[in-house]
Amino acid sequence: MENTTLAHHLLLAGLLFVIGLTGVLVRRNLLVVYMCLELMLTAATLALVAFSRFNQTMDGAVFVFFIITVAAAEVAVGLALIVALFRQQKTVQSNELNTLCD
């Protein structure tokens, strides 16, 4: 903690966000895309905690609390949607989900 600055933590959060964004753009398995979305959300929480710690305020940490709550609800609903999609289409590969194209 003594030698790390705000920039180090923000750099880690930014790189995590970029990795997640690349995964969302490139991957085709919907479950992996969804995990990459969660990764981007986690990167945002990391940046919030870093700002909260280095500004000596509690607000960023409380925001992270809400983000974790919303992310848990979001994962439950999203996975239920993916399961419902799999029931209809028998696939979770996004390049095979082209019903609207035909």
Add this chain to the structure above:
Amino acid sequence: MPDGLFIFFAALTLGAASLLVLSRNAVTSAMGMILTLVGVAADFFLLDAYFLGVLQVLVYAGAVMVLFLFIIMLLSDSGESSTAYPWKQATLGLAIFFFLAAGVFWLFLWSGALPHTAAGATPPELSANPGEFTTSAKSFGRLLYTKYLLPLQISGFLLLVALVGVVSLSKEPKNEVP
């Protein structure tokens, strides 16, 4: 130069995140995600946010990832690993990654957009803020029930809506009568 623990956990986090994106097996991706979340939790500990670190491991690495693994097992769709390696996609992804990563490095290290405050110095515009940074979980409770009471109730309602939504989504569709 940052200290060794930060470098270790940052490398662990980024390596596991790369494993998440690069692996063609969904279960390996989920394992990489769990390792990433643990690494982020360790970084929360390094930032003195102990309560959030514990919460991260409990909620994310525990509950959410178990749900993910369960769905992966349920769908067991390993179609991606049987096809040919998508070289074009991988090259495009790598190009996007390096472009954006260069942007991140520029923004946080060389652009001078970050304020150069040391840890422990509250900016003057935040000095009237009721929430002082502490490491105890008690300060979370105090803020949650005073300044953030309405968001707390809304998030509770959101959880209820999500619960009802998941139940109605995962019901077997009824046979439609034409």
